[in-house]
Amino acid sequence: MDYAGVVTLEILYMIAFLALTSAGLAIVFGMMRVINLAHGEFVMLGGYTSIACYNSGINIYFAMLLVAPVVVGLVGLIVEQSIIRFLYGRMIDTMLATWGLSLLLIGLVTLIFGNTAVSMPAPITGYQLGEYQMGGYNLFIILVTVALLIAMWAVLRFTRAGLIARGAMQGADVVSALGYDPRKVYMYTFSAGAALSGLAGGVLAPLTGLLPSSGGAYIAKAFITVITGGAAVISGTLSSAVILGTVNQLVSFASHPVIGEIAMLALAIILLRLMPTGITGRFFRDGT
Amino acid sequence: MRAWPSVGHIRWGWFLLATAILLLLPLVTDTHTPSVLLIWALFALSLGMMWGYAGLLSFGHAAYFGLGAYTYAVAVINIGESTVPLILSMLVPAAVAAVVGAMMFYGRISDVYMGVITLLVTLILFKFMSATAGDAYVIGGARLGGFNGMPGFHTLNVPGYPEISLFGLPTYYVCAAALLICYLVCRWILARSFGRVLVGIRENEARCELMGYNVPAFKTAIFTVCAAMAGLAGCLFANWAEIVTPRVFSLGQAAEVLIWVIAGGLGTLIGPILGAISLGYVKLLLGEQTLIDNSLILGAVLIIVVLGIPRGVVPALQGLWAAAGRRARGRAGSGQGARRTLGASKPEHT
Numbered sequence: 139m140d141y142a143g144v145v146t147l148e149i150l151y152m153i154a155f156l157a158l159t160s161a162g163l164a165i166v167f168g169m170m171r172v173i174n175l176a177h178g179e180f181v182m183l184g185g186y187t188s189i190a191c192y193n194s195g196i197n198i199y200f201a202m203l204l205v206a207p208v209v210v211g212l213v214g215l216i217v218e219q220s221i222i223r224f225l226y227g228r229m230i231d232t233m234l235a236t237w238g239l240s241l242l243l244i245g246l247v248t249l250i251f252g253n254t255a256v257s258m259p260a261p262i263t264g265y266q267l268g269e270y271q272m273g274g275y276n277l278f279i280i281l282v283t284v285a286l287l288i289a290m291w292a293v294l295r296f297t298r299a300g301l302i303a304r305g306a307m308q309g310a311d312v313v314s315a316l317g318y319d320p321r322k323v324y325m326y327t328f329s330a331g332a333a334l335s336g337l338a339g340g341v342l343a344p345l346t347g348l349l350p351s352s353g354g355a356y357i358a359k360a361f362i363t364v365i366t367g368g369a370a371v372i373s374g375t376l377s378s379a380v381i382l383g384t385v386n387q388l389v390s391f392a393s394h395p396v397i398g399e400i401a402m403l404a405l406a407i408i409l410l411r412l413m414p415t416g417i418t419g420r421f422f423r424d425g426t
Numbered sequence: 427m428r429a430w431p432s433v434g435h436i437r438w439g440w441f442l443l444a445t446a447i448l449l450l451l452p453l454v455t456d457t458h459t460p461s462v463l464l465i466w467a468l469f470a471l472s473l474g475m476m477w478g479y480a481g482l483l484s485f486g487h488a489a490y491f492g493l494g495a496y497t498y499a500v501a502v503i504n505i506g507e508s509t510v511p512l513i514l515s516m517l518v519p520a521a522v523a524a525v526v527g528a529m530m531f532y533g534r535i536s537d538v539y540m541g542v543i544t545l546l547v548t549l550i551l552f553k554f555m556s557a558t559a560g561d562a563y564v565i566g567g568a569r570l571g572g573f574n575g576m577p578g579f580h581t582l583n584v585p586g587y588p589e590i591s592l593f594g595l596p597t598y599y600v601c602a603a604a605l606l607i608c609y610l611v612c613r614w615i616l617a618r619s620f621g622r623v624l625v626g627i628r629e630n631e632a633r634c635e636l637m638g639y640n641v642p643a644f645k646t647a648i649f650t651v652c653a654a655m656a657g658l659a660g661c662l663f664a665n666w667a668e669i670v671t672p673r674v675f676s677l678g679q680a681a682e683v684l685i686w687v688i689a690g691g692l693g694t695l696i697g698p699i700l701g702a703i704s705l706g707y708v709k710l711l712l713g714e715q716t717l718i719d720n721s722l723i724l725g726a727v728l729i730i731v732v733l734g735i736p737r738g739v740v741p742a743l744q745g746l747w748a749a750a751g752r753r754a755r756g757r758a759g760s761g762q763g764a765r766r767t768l769g770a771s772k773p774e775h776t
Binding site: 173 | 534538541547549677688726732733736
């Protein structure tokens with residue numbers, strides 16, 4: 139019974155992890171059809187920001203929930219203005235340029251922080267579930283993810299900004315028809331996506347520890363979650379996070395964590411082969 | 427005007443010059459560094475052929491490079507003589523590519539999703555190979571060795587004489603010969619109707635399909651051939667490094683070859699080769715110092731090339747060269763030059 143509880147919590151954590159790390163990428167992909175391969179490095183920057191803040195004595199929750207998203211959001215703004223905006227409509231070129239950006243950021247962080255692992259302690263202690271010791275911080279991450287998804291849904295559904303964003307998903311001309319400048323909208327969208335990545339990085343930093351090359355660990359999972367999910371931001375991310383996360387953890391428990399990850403990647407390939415436009419391209423067509 | 431460089435012919439003069447330079451290079455320098463540069467050039471050539479001419483962008487071409495390296499190491503440990511492993515190191519990546527390619531191309535996967543799937547294949551191999559430490563992962567007599575890789579296998583030997591293994595200068599000549607032969611194979615493919623159809627697919631897939639060509643079969647075929655070439659490069663790399671580690675499947679390796687190809691030039695064969703040799707050399711130089719991180723430079727190069735010269739250095743230079751030629755002809759005689767330009771552009775319309 140306890141074991142079943144442990145497995146359930148681990149599956150929930152994995153789903154939350156996938157949804158959290160891919161939310162930023164999903165927004166940028168869903169609205170702008172831009173695949174940002176530097177996404178993992180945005181997550182990594184968020185982690186470094188919150189660790190740097192924590193080390194200089196700033197409150198840990200303030201650092202990870204506010205400072206990290208703001209800093210990475212600003213980085214996103216600069217990146218959009220200096221690179222991305224020249225490449226709209228050229229999907230492959232955007233992927234190549236953001237891959238270059240990812241290498242560049244890894245190099246920069248290595249220069250600044252050195253190629254050594256940094257970490258910070260989790261602010262929530264573990265608890266006992268039957269005879270198993272569980273990490274309490276995992277629960278916090280699940281909560282943050284749920285709150286984030288609800289907030290994203292509410293913003294998209296009920297606010298003016300959400301309306302424009304949903305217009306942007308339909309296409310740039312819809313934004314123009316609503317009376318806004320698509321370039322501005324794209325700029326803010328990219329920045330918001332980067333901020334979400336920063337939030338993910340900040341929140342996950344106590345669990346994972348960080349290296350300059352940590353981004354690679356996030357990008358692969360976020361990437362397949364978003365692509366298998368399809369263009370719809372919330373339902374897509376959530377449905378593929380549920381499928382991939384469940385498979386990953388079940389196979390991991392049954393055999394070995396590495397086999398679990400391989401099963402997840404292989405499943406993504408099969409899903410893409412069967413549904414080349416993603417899960418939402420096939421089953422949900424209403425946008426959010 | 428033709429948008430892309432011409433396809434079929436070889437400039438034999440340049441080819442012989444390149445051959446002579448490769449033959450004589452060992453007289454002036456040590457062969458260790460040139461060997462690996464030639465191996466990288468071969469790897470870049472295999473991607474450049476596929477991407478530049480057939481328009482197929484594989485984000486995970488490193489998978490086939492790595493498969494070639496691992497196949498060689500595993501086979502040579504089990505067999506002891508290097509001829510069969512060398513052939514296997516091309517056949518195994520080709521077979522994997524045939525399966526992956528057929529799955530993608532007969533499924534009509536678009537270019538972005540092809541990028542994702544090829545990258546996922548590489549990631550799967552990277553994860554798997556990194557986790558193969560321990561006694562459970564043994565193929566015949568070969569331990570896969572997990573993240574530490576597989577050291578201590580026999581390098582290439584003279585076919586039929588396992589005791590005479592190649593080292594140093596002979597290895598360099600093997601690499602040079604492999605590059606030159608693969609270059610000729612690429613040229614030969616491009617000169618045949620097979621190559622023409624590939625270029626046709628790149629330019630307009632629907633039209634090729636409507637003309638009755640089996641587009642997925644063509645794509646799968648070229649994907650397989652290029653994977654075999656990448657496998658050969660991987661095999662030579664294993665011989666050069668004398669160790670195979672999962673790093674051959676890493677994201678960094680996958681990114682590097684893309685950067686070499688796109689910086690050198692799409693739609694040429696010499697571009698990827700020169701891109702790999704020059705950027706590979708820069709990488710080796712940067713590896714000797716710790717002031718500036720290597721990936722910083724690579725990343726900057728990739729961004730600058732995509733933004734500034736999206737078709738790569740060699741085609742850009744060729745464009746400049748052609749423009750300079752036209753200007754020179756224009757100055758030589760106004761009436762004559764104009765007539766020749768007219769005459770040259772006429773066949774395009776017929």
